Amino acid sequence: MNSQKLHIGASLLAALPLASNSAAAAEPAQRAVQSTNYSLGLIASDSDTKDSTSNGTFGLGGSANMPIGNLFGASLAGSYSRTTARTSDVLFDVASQTSSRQTCRFNNADGSLSVFARKPTLGRISASYGKGNVKSDCGDESVFVSTGDDSMGIDYYKVGAEAYLWDFTFGAVHTSTEPEDGEKLESDIFSASWYPLDSLKVTLSGGDLYEQDTYGIEIEHQPEFMGNSLGVALGYSVIDRDQEIGTINFSVVFHFGTKVELKTRDRQYR
């Protein structure tokens, strides 16, 4: 894994000057965020853990992106989601008049602020701070290990970099997550996105999620017939471990005001 990270990092560094030279010659200077824009979306996912429970998540998220001068930008994002575990996978159903199978739910709310510097012809570097809270409702005695109760606050920090290379975007994000009263969790995710069409993006990602390998694929499309305002994404990711966790993600995002193609949006608006 580490050798692979180094390999990708070297690839990114090697590619940056090439992209810079070629793209800068072709396009005029642009701002980090062309104009303030907003988006609101629905997110849904379904995770299945081998030999354990599966669970579904449904939520709502929004973001606001704004320029700070020509080189910098900022992004505010927030989301709320609910995850419901399918306890029938592990608790056999018992016909009963006096009791029922207990359920398990998680409610999550979080918000984050990102600041970034971007040259739309080159790439982007960003730093983010986020704060969230996840609350569980799982039977009589279910607690977060770090807090000992049914709620856990989360602080996280991210630093990331993206390089725009023709129809490709290569990215790396390091996240440091600090659960309330818990040990810090570190993760590194690398991604490579390809725009076969300016309205279609295919992203492969892989990395180290809390010392567990993870990889995924996502396809995002922003159909022209929806006025370039609506984006849909479908993805699948895996956390590779003994009890492998496979997750299917689906999201629909509506972008207010800005009607630009997906590739442009990614590199100039968010």
Added chain:
Amino acid sequence: MRLFLGEKVHYLPGARRVAGLLLFGSLAGCGGGGGGDDVAPVQISTNAITFSAAGPSAEVPAAQSFTATFGDDVVQLSVIHSGDAIASTTSVLNGRSAQITVVPAAPTAVGPGAFVGAVAVTGYTCADTTCSRMAAGSTATLPVSYQISPALLSVAPYVEVAGRSDTVVIRGQGLRAFNISGVRFGDTAATNVNVNTAGTELSATHPALAAGSYVIHLDSTNHTGEIPSNVALRVVDPVAFAATTLDHPSAATVVRSLSYDLERQALIVVSDAGGGSIAHYRYANGAWGAPTQVGSGFLDAALSADGTQLFAITPAHFWPIDAATLAVGTNIAAPSLATNSFLKNIVVGYDNRSLITTSLTTSGSTQGYIYDPPTGILGLNGTALNNATPTMSASGAGAILSQGDSTLTSDVPVYLYATAANALSASTVSLRQNAVPPAVNRSITRIVLNGTKVYDGNFALLGTLPDTTAGVVLKSDGSRAYAYDTAAGGILVYDVSVDRDEAAYTALGAVTPLAADPGPGLRMAITPDNGTLFVAGGTRIVVQPTPAL
């Protein structure tokens, strides 16, 4: 729609594509490692938990604990359960382990049965980099089984005669919660085992047994271990009473009820002697002892289903009386007793509940009562009858009630009391009762009303007895009627096993004279072994061996 590199391709499309695919390929390889990372799964210290309780009234079994250990990736530990077996779970975290305690449900809450449940311990992990979404890690599921044995509460009749096979009713709880494959009296298997739909009663036929005490056992195909039981059927040898007479303790004119206590070999006579008393004649060492008399104002009394008490009534109260010592307990006033009415008669079913009828000083209908010993509640039974006189079958399964009187201008229905439902229902027969109370055999296949009309268990008229019948009892199998005939001056025996198509029965053999005239206002009783008749009147009590006809 463009599917591949199109209008914005200006140079080196082939090289770019190759480079991109190579990078994608290398990135896809990041997640490699084949077989997954080695994270510690949730593990539990036991494979199963089993609880058991001796019955639905037993104490809650002690809670049981186990330990769950989990890996560093777990941020949330979920302990959930299902099934009636489990009341709750508690867990105490200690680092990367948790002590989980499973508390079983109270037997009184769930009742008898074989219950299953499960406790699932799941370690949830962060499913994304910011831990905004949880995904289940591994789960350890612990099966929990819980056996609450059925309860045996009583058997009725609680005492039987040696050498005779008969059917008894065993009452309990949860008799359908397990597959009951047989019943044993001691080590002797019963036949004709039937459990009612509610699982509260079981009928079984015991073979002829020698005198003794027989603990009743239920055999089950799916109950682990012996079903607990401390209910026993007592079996006593029959007594061959010689013909004799017994005097009332004090002057009497009317006998209100007469019953035989098989366990104690005692005769219980309720008469108007002393203003209404209960006289207890005990037979021991081949002779009847002097009677013990109790109380004043008693109108009727009946043995409880377990034989421990006499349930007696005075005009407005119910009285429990110790059946052995005749010690009178605390009375219960009959609630909402109608004006000018009073309690009249009492009978006890196999469930130990008492049916009490009421009477007016004049003709008219009034509600009766049901007394429920476990709750101590004496409540109205919702059925208004006219001075009804009940006779309970020896099995305690049902009673026949005739009502009305000769002053009425039309007949009134005869009622049937079903112990199983504690309900009264009108039969198809109507009459105006006379001084002869109903007679009924043990299994309610023969009924004699007004001392003259013989019916089968469906109230079909079979034949008649002479109008001169002053008292009548039936053999336990319903094959014979023993009538005290004032004209004949003794006992006449009739074969009522045959259907006479409503014609008169002819007495078998000659009349059997009594040792003395019992006097007016009489009642009759027969021992469970059918060997002795008791005829009690206002003058005396006559003990008469049953004619062998």
